[in-house]
Amino acid sequence: MSLLQVQSISKAFGGVQAVQNVSFTLRAGELLALIGPNGAGKSTTFNMVGGQLAPDSGSVLLEGQNIAGLPARAIWRKGVGRTFQIAQTFASLSVLENVQMALLSHDRRVFAWWPRASSHRREHALALLDQVGMAAQAGSPCSELAYGDVKRVEIAMALAHDPKLLLMDEPTAGMAPGERVALMQLARSLAKARQMGVLFTEHSMDVVFGQADRVAVLVRGQLLTEGTPQAIRDDARVQQAYLGTGLVLEQQS
Ligand code: ADP
Numbered sequence: 641m642s643l644l645q646v647q648s649i650s651k652a653f654g655g656v657q658a659v660q661n662v663s664f665t666l667r668a669g670e671l672l673a674l675i676g677p678n679g680a681g682k683s684t685t686f687n688m689v690g691g692q693l694a695p696d697s698g699s700v701l702l703e704g705q706n707i708a709g710l711p712a713r714a715i716w717r718k719g720v721g722r723t724f725q726i727a728q729t730f731a732s733l734s735v736l737e738n739v740q741m742a743l744l745s746h747d748r749r750v751f752a753w754w755p756r757a758s759s760h761r762r763e764h765a766l767a768l769l770d771q772v773g774m775a776a777q778a779g780s781p782c783s784e785l786a787y788g789d790v791k792r793v794e795i796a797m798a799l800a801h802d803p804k805l806l807l808m809d810e811p812t813a814g815m816a817p818g819e820r821v822a823l824m825q826l827a828r829s830l831a832k833a834r835q836m837g838v839l840f841t842e843h844s845m846d847v848v849f850g851q852a853d854r855v856a857v858l859v860r861g862q863l864l865t866e867g868t869p870q871a872i873r874d875d876a877r878v879q880q881a882y883l884g885t886g887l888v889l890e891q892q893s
Pocket residue numbers: 653656657658676677678679680681682683684685
């Protein structure tokens with residue numbers, strides 16, 4: 641059984657049909673890149689999987705169970721994680737404390753207990769930081785980290801919930817090209833090691849074609865096609881969809 645089966649989901653905003661009858665599947669351990677020009681419906685699709693938006697129709701099956709329309713928090717409890725930006729208020733906390741806060745929240749401890757975060761599951765938090773290559777900076781305040789390192793901490797915080805499926809909407813936005821590849825290589829190795837599915841959007845075609853196992857292409861709210869990176873790169877319809885958007889389907893060097 642697929643980890644995730646998205647079946648013919650649709651969403652309209654007023655007169656705008658943002659997503660129309662989109663279907664795709666994702667297996668455990670697999671990285672699926674959802675690509676398409678701006679406004680294609682990628683974020684709307686993400687938000688229907690994560691529960692920030694309820695689909696107008698269609699279903700979203702997580703391990704065979706329909707989660708479409710459930711509150712985001714219920715979907716998160718069922719094992720769908722996403723990377724969130726570290727809140728401003730927590731930027732002054734150390735890297736380790738932020739991951740401990742995420743572990744506290746996973747354990748459903750009440751927020752008021754947070755002063756105990758410094759002792760809570762320290763070893764587990766350090767192990768998660770090690771998995772994202774940030775153990776050496778455990779004691780640094782998040783506010784002092786380089787941008788790419790903040791993203792790694794955000795991934796460690798998402799992993800605190802031990803997700804079966806990780807949603808990453810434009811995780812590398814604002815990063816330099818080399819950092820983008822490194823971040824998604826990390827996501828790839830975590831997906832394989834944990835048998836965690838990863839659904840991500842990305843504008844850098846180097847990252848998409850280098851890291852994704854499969855690619856699904858959205859155009860004007862509809863799924864144009866889906867397949868291996870090689871098949872997608874060679875697809876004339878995909879190249880056509882990107883014409884005039886300023887994005888290019890680059891060959892990998
Ligand atoms: P992408 O992430 O691929 O750039 P989006 O899913 O954000 O695309 O948007 C798809 C379409 O839906 C766009 O036309 C966008 O303007 C519209 N849209 C997205 N969210 C809303 C909203 N909350 N209200 C109205 N229109 C929206």
